[in-house]
Amino acid sequence: MASILHELVTMFIFVTYVFMVTTEYSLGVAALKVQCIDSEQKALQNFKEGFHGHLDRFSSWVPEEDCCKWRGVRCENETGHVITLDLHSSDSSEAMQGQLRESLLDLPYMSYLDLSLNDFLQIQIPEFIGSLSNLKYVNLTNANFKGIIPDQLGNLSHLVSLDLSGNGYSLRVNNLNWLYHLSPLKFLDLSGVDLSNSVNWLDAINMLSSLIELNLFACKLHNLPQSLPRVNFTSLKILDLSFNSLNGTIPDWLFEIDQSLVFLYLRRNEFHGSIPEAFGNMTSLIVLDLSENNLEGPIPTTLGMISQKNQSKEFSSLRELYLYHNQLNGSLQKILPKLSRIHVLDVSWNSLEGVVTDAELLDFSNLQVLDFSGNNLTLNVSSSWAPSFQLERIGLNSCKLGPQFPQWLRTQKHFSSIDISMNGISDAVPDWFWNLSSKIRHVNLSSNVLTGTVPDLSSKIKLSTIDLSLNKLSGPLPLLSSSISKVFLAGNSFSGPIFRLCEMLKVNNSVRYLDVSNNTLSGQIPDCWTHGKNLVILNLASNNLTGKIPESIGHLLQLNSLRFDHNGLTGKIPSSLKKCTSLIVLDLGQNRLSGEIPEWIGENLLKLMILGLSSNAFKGHIPVQVCLLESLKILDLSSNYLSGEIPRCVDNFKAMAERETVRSYIYDPYTAYIEDVILTAKGRQFHFRKVLQYVKLLDLSSNGLTGEIPQGITSLIGLISLNLSRNNLMGAIPPNIGAMGYMESLDLSRNQLSCSIPTNMTDLLFLSCLDLSHNRLSGSIPSGKQFDTFDAVTYQGNHNLCGPPLAYNCSEDKSYEDPNCIDKDVGRELEAETGHGLHIPPFYMSMVLGFIVGFWGFWGPLLLKTSWRHAYFRCLGNLIDQIYVRVIVAVTRLQRKFQRQAA
Numbered sequence: 018m019a020s021i022l023h024e025l026v027t028m029f030i031f032v033t034y035v036f037m038v039t040t041e042y043s044l045g046v047a048a049l050k051v052q053c054i055d056s057e058q059k060a061l062q063n064f065k066e067g068f069h070g071h072l073d074r075f076s077s078w079v080p081e082e083d084c085c086k087w088r089g090v091r092c093e094n095e096t097g098h099v100i101t102l103d104l105h106s107s108d109s110s111e112a113m114q115g116q117l118r119e120s121l122l123d124l125p126y127m128s129y130l131d132l133s134l135n136d137f138l139q140i141q142i143p144e145f146i147g148s149l150s151n152l153k154y155v156n157l158t159n160a161n162f163k164g165i166i167p168d169q170l171g172n173l174s175h176l177v178s179l180d181l182s183g184n185g186y187s188l189r190v191n192n193l194n195w196l197y198h199l200s201p202l203k204f205l206d207l208s209g210v211d212l213s214n215s216v217n218w219l220d221a222i223n224m225l226s227s228l229i230e231l232n233l234f235a236c237k238l239h240n241l242p243q244s245l246p247r248v249n250f251t252s253l254k255i256l257d258l259s260f261n262s263l264n265g266t267i268p269d270w271l272f273e274i275d276q277s278l279v280f281l282y283l284r285r286n287e288f289h290g291s292i293p294e295a296f297g298n299m300t301s302l303i304v305l306d307l308s309e310n311n312l313e314g315p316i317p318t319t320l321g322m323i324s325q326k327n328q329s330k331e332f333s334s335l336r337e338l339y340l341y342h343n344q345l346n347g348s349l350q351k352i353l354p355k356l357s358r359i360h361v362l363d364v365s366w367n368s369l370e371g372v373v374t375d376a377e378l379l380d381f382s383n384l385q386v387l388d389f390s391g392n393n394l395t396l397n398v399s400s401s402w403a404p405s406f407q408l409e410r411i412g413l414n415s416c417k418l419g420p421q422f423p424q425w426l427r428t429q430k431h432f433s434s435i436d437i438s439m440n441g442i443s444d445a446v447p448d449w450f451w452n453l454s455s456k457i458r459h460v461n462l463s464s465n466v467l468t469g470t471v472p473d474l475s476s477k478i479k480l481s482t483i484d485l486s487l488n489k490l491s492g493p494l495p496l497l498s499s500s501i502s503k504v505f506l507a508g509n510s511f512s513g514p515i516f517r518l519c520e521m522l523k524v525n526n527s528v529r530y531l532d533v534s535n536n537t538l539s540g541q542i543p544d545c546w547t548h549g550k551n552l553v554i555l556n557l558a559s560n561n562l563t564g565k566i567p568e569s570i571g572h573l574l575q576l577n578s579l580r581f582d583h584n585g586l587t588g589k590i591p592s593s594l595k596k597c598t599s600l601i602v603l604d605l606g607q608n609r610l611s612g613e614i615p616e617w618i619g620e621n622l623l624k625l626m627i628l629g630l631s632s633n634a635f636k637g638h639i640p641v642q643v644c645l646l647e648s649l650k651i652l653d654l655s656s657n658y659l660s661g662e663i664p665r666c667v668d669n670f671k672a673m674a675e676r677e678t679v680r681s682y683i684y685d686p687y688t689a690y691i692e693d694v695i696l697t698a699k700g701r702q703f704h705f706r707k708v709l710q711y712v713k714l715l716d717l718s719s720n721g722l723t724g725e726i727p728q729g730i731t732s733l734i735g736l737i738s739l740n741l742s743r744n745n746l747m748g749a750i751p752p753n754i755g756a757m758g759y760m761e762s763l764d765l766s767r768n769q770l771s772c773s774i775p776t777n778m779t780d781l782l783f784l785s786c787l788d789l790s791h792n793r794l795s796g797s798i799p800s801g802k803q804f805d806t807f808d809a810v811t812y813q814g815n816h817n818l819c820g821p822p823l824a825y826n827c828s829e830d831k832s833y834e835d836p837n838c839i840d841k842d843v844g845r846e847l848e849a850e851t852g853h854g855l856h857i858p859p860f861y862m863s864m865v866l867g868f869i870v871g872f873w874g875f876w877g878p879l880l881l882k883t884s885w886r887h888a889y890f891r892c893l894g895n896l897i898d899q900i901y902v903r904v905i906v907a908v909t910r911l912q913r914k915f916q917r918q919a920a
């Protein structure tokens with residue numbers, strides 16, 4: 018969100034010194050006819066030959082013409098020496114490819130060099146540039162350079178402006194000591210350069226006493242000294258340290274440049290502690306961005322005191338304040354009156370509380386962005402309120418705007434983004450709402466109780482995201498323009514034939530996310546997916562769809578998530594689906610699909626993390642190819658007519674064999690994505706990244722599987738739920754089962770399992786749901802730890818089990834021991850002694866501690882809300898539903914921290 022103001026001021030600062038560098042020359046050229054110097058013309062000619070690709074820029078570079086008149090070349094007005102070489106391209110489609118030839122060295126008077134936005138094919142920045150000692154301005158941004166920035170740049174002692182940004186992380190430095198000699202430098206942009214090796218980066222920067230603008234955005238910086246002996250760069254106006262890993266509190270030395278700083282960006286770091294009161298002394302500050310850190314405490318009222326000296330009243334000089342995604346608390350009452358000139362006020366996703374009234378917003382006539390979302394704030398305004406501002410972005414998620422639809426929105430005519438989700442609005446969406454703004458791009462009305470139908474929106478040609486999910490909207494699916502990219506209509510009462518979706522999927526459509534799950538749509542899934550090449554998520558789950566899955570589904574090559582579950586679909590899984598090799602989630606459960614589980618699922622869909630085929634009429638064996646799906650975290654084949662043995666290769670499910678702790682959380686866009694997928698699937702678009710990472714399930718229950726449980730299954734130690742119930746499995750429970758230490762739910766009931774219950778099962782400390790009933794188990798029931806919490810129902814229907822909680826006492830009668838099992842049981846004891854079965858790794862012990870703390874924080878809400886509790890502890894329930902329950906619970910707690918704006 019760059020406001021015009023921002024751009025103007027930045028441009029002013031820019032222009033001022035770029036002007037200083039360039040004016041003297043540019044003015045001169047026209048005035049006097051000087052001739053290009055022969056050797057320099059040759060040098061330029063040679064330099065040009067280093068390029069290929071789009072060479073239009075060289076069209077004026079003809080030998081007959083004076084080189085001072087060549088495009089991009091300027092000469093000094095009296096001597097004729099080349100002083101400027103500007104070959105930047107305006108965008109990547111125009112980029113030239115090439116080398117950077119040493120012939121530049123024959124242009125010794127050159128002071129201005131701009132080669133930005135060309136493609137130097139990952140070469141290093143050549144050392145010889147450091148010999149062009151007259152250079153004042155160097156711009157190599159976005160030019161595909163790689164490797165270490167040469168120290169020789171430190172010889173450019175006249176350098177005023179250096180821009181090496183935008184070369185990815187492929188540029189890096191060993192240190193920044195070469196900056197020590199660049200004292201005239203006013204502008205430095207190393208954004209995207211990997212500075213992680215530069216321990217003393219700030220000391221080097223501190224040598225640059227003329228610095229006006231410093232951009233170190235996304236430089237992998239991690240250490241930031243709290244204080245400096247003396248701050249040299251006291252003229253700094255723009256400082257951008259966003260997207261690094263800086264931690265600690267906001268450093269003191271910042272406040273020694275308090276008189277000059279205009280723009281300060283510290284977004285997306287790991288700063289903690291409170292916002293220092295000293296910001297009140299930054300009398301020039303216009304933009305302050307501290308968002309996406311871990312800052313806590315109240316917003317200091319001094320923020321509003323900025324520049325009081327210049328004003329008769331106490332007003333802040335601030336025009337844009339971004340504090341979103343921190344843990345700030347307290348109310349806005351004291352600070353609001355001083356911020357009335359502000360343009361952007363974004364305090365979303367904190368823990369702010371209190372009531373904001375229309376009276377408090379009376380003077381905010383410049384306000385363009387208002388974002389209070391995700392706090393505990395209440396916006397209480399009168400129904401006739403006509404605000405003095407025209408907002409561009411309205412962010413009022415969970416601001417208790419309901420139960421009536423907020424009437425004041427009718428005064429807002431220019432917004433491009435609106436979020437009034439989760440406001441308890443129990444009303445019809447008024448007709449005027451849909452005609453308010455022609456600029457509308459993002460609409461989020463989800464999680465209210467909105468009623469009525471949605472009109473034809475196909476004329477809203479800028480609309481890119483629409484989220485109406487979890488309301489009570491009815492009627493046919495709305496028509497949307499082909500510019501739409503994300504469509505969330507889940508959890509409403511939309512009805513009628515689903516083929517209306519095809520209206521959206523015309524040629525050149527941009528639909529990426531399409532979720533109409535949990536409605537009452539009917540008819541066959543239309544066969545129009547040839548135009549769905551951009552689709553990433555397609556969710557039609559929980560409707561009344563019938564008929565076959567169309568073959569054209571195989572055109573969705575980008576698809577990551579496909580959910581058709583909970584419908585009435587029939588026929589086989591179409592073989593065209595094997596082309597959708599990007600699939601991560603495939604859920605076709607709860608339909609009437611038939612045939613065998615195709616082998617190509619395992620051979621082709623190698624990225625699958627979730628495969629749900631439960632409650633269909635699939636028959637035949639589980640193909641061994643399924644074991645090729647090493648990334649699977651959830652496999653649900655329950656309630657089909659599958660027969661044969663459980664494949665012995667189940668130990669190939671690598672992801673299920675890995676343990677992940679909540680704390681060992683490393684951001685991984687891949688898993689984060691899955692989590693998004695799942696949540697979107699349930700109709701809400703939560704963006705959080707933690708919980709599902711460790712949800713791993715295997716459910717083969719309610720089939721006709723035979724044979725023994727493969728021993729290898731116990732290597733899947735990351736599983737939290739294993740359900741093999743209601744099959745014809747025989748033999749003993751695998752002796753090493755105690756190793757599956759993350760297991761929370763284990764159901765082996767209604768098989769023909771025999772022998773005794775392995776004693777090491779008491780190591781399953783997280784086990785809250787155990788069902789071994791209706792088998793042929795024998796011997797004594799293990800006791801201790803979790804096992805003391807299970808009641809007799811867990812074991813019922815096993816005629817030879819003894820000991821508590823059953824009424825039969827073991828010691829009295831040895832006949833409970835099944836003679837066929839003695840050998841196996843002895844083997845088991847031995848294994849336990851060698852430490853195999855009982856080994857608890859140290860991190861696991863710490864998990865146990867974490868469990869005690871974590872359980873109540875994490876699952877505590879379950880115990881408060883009965884409907885959830887029942888859903889969760891219903892062991893035999895649909896497993897994927899269980900995850901949703903878990904996720905929703907977790908989200909309630911985590912959404913504040915992890916939700917990111919839909920845009």
Ligand SMILES: *[C@@H]1O[C@H](CO)[C@@H](O)[C@H](O)[C@H]1NC(C)=O
Pocket residue numbers: 041042044045048049094095
């Ligand atoms: C040439 O440029 C200098 C500045 O570098 C300027 O002072 C001088 O007037 C210019 N001469 C002419 C003839 O334009």
Ligand SMILES: *[C@@H]1O[C@H](CO)[C@@H](O)[C@H](O)[C@H]1NC(C)=O
Pocket residue numbers: 035105106133134156157158178179180204
């Ligand atoms: C460098 O070039 C890029 C692209 O041409 C431009 O956007 C940027 O402002 C330039 N940097 C400086 C410091 O002039």
Ligand SMILES: *[C@@H]1O[C@H](CO)[C@@H](O)[C@H](O)[C@H]1NC(C)=O
Pocket residue numbers: 200220223224225226246247248249
């Ligand atoms: C400040 O900068 C000057 C020259 O630019 C340098 O000599 C001096 O050491 C710097 N001071 C500190 C504390 O870094």
Ligand SMILES: *[C@@H]1O[C@H](CO)[C@@H](O)[C@H](O)[C@H]1NC(C)=O
Pocket residue numbers: 372395397398
């Ligand atoms: C909102 O304002 C009205 C009128 O000023 C008041 O009666 C009501 O209690 C307020 N509600 C809240 C939640 O503050």
